Amino acid sequence: MKHLSVLIMTLTVILPMRGSDRKAALRYDFSDPSSIRKAWEFHGRVLLTPRTVFKVEDVDGTSNGKALVVEANCATGVLMTDPRVDLKKNPVMRWRWRVVRPVRVEPGRPEPDDQAIVIYLGDGTMIRQKCVGYRWENSTVIGKRQQLDYVGGLMKVHAVCIRNSKDRIGEWIVEERDVLADFERAYKRLPGEYFILGVGANSQYSRSNTRVEIDYIEFLPRKKAQ
Numbered sequence: 001m002k003h004l005s006v007l008i009m010t011l012t013v014i015l016p017m018r019g020s021d022r023k024a025a026l027r028y029d030f031s032d033p034s035s036i037r038k039a040w041e042f043h044g045r046v047l048l049t050p051r052t053v054f055k056v057e058d059v060d061g062t063s064n065g066k067a068l069v070v071e072a073n074c075a076t077g078v079l080m081t082d083p084r085v086d087l088k089k090n091p092v093m094r095w096r097w098r099v100v101r102p103v104r105v106e107p108g109r110p111e112p113d114d115q116a117i118v119i120y121l122g123d124g125t126m127i128r129q130k131c132v133g134y135r136w137e138n139s140t141v142i143g144k145r146q147q148l149d150y151v152g153g154l155m156k157v158h159a160v161c162i163r164n165s166k167d168r169i170g171e172w173i174v175e176e177r178d179v180l181a182d183f184e185r186a187y188k189r190l191p192g193e194y195f196i197l198g199v200g201a202n203s204q205y206s207r208s209n210t211r212v213e214i215d216y217i218e219f220l221p222r223k224k225a226q
């Protein structure tokens with residue numbers, strides 16, 4: 001991922017935001033289907049478990065007619081890239097997503113560690129990192145935070161439940177988070193200059209077949225104080 005800066009710049013669109021005094025410093029709009037191969041890497045392979053599928057498709061209702069489609073059929077996996085943007089100047093991550101098929105859990109069964117979609121922001125390396133994960137859960141209470149360890153503690157996730165399966169399934173929703181503040185709250189420090197953006201989905205424990213569409217992900221400054 002060290003040599004992705006030129007490729008990543010091909011995905012960057014600097015646009016004025018309607019009704020806002022802010023401009024996106026970096027925007028992934030998935031208008032180029034080849035961008036997945038060029039600037040992102042798949043991680044999270046698990047033996048005998050299918051891989052989550054990531055692809056760009058024509059999707060109605062998006063900003064440019066295309067979306068990143070994330071499908072997990074009893075699967076797991078994360079797509080990662082290393083954005084080149086100054087988080088101190090652009091600490092707000094905004095994205096637009098839609099869950100078409102959520103995680104399904106049989107009544108009476110405890111909620112497994114499956115999410116229709118997770119967007120990660122963290123530092124470290126592609127293998128060892130600390131991150132915040134914005135998750136679309138099944139029945140977890142919206143707003144709940146958990147500190148979780150994966151891969152023997154190599155990946156530490158401060159998980160934040162943004163949405164759940166009762167919340168606006170099939171609708172496009174715009175989310176906005178101050179990722180710098182969330183990371184500092186979780187780890188008592190700011191992320192390093194080199195950081196990682198990840199998009200993932202897990203459905204292997206619930207045996208679900210999920211589908212999520214992402215219109216864009218972008219980084220922009222905080223709103224000016226009124």
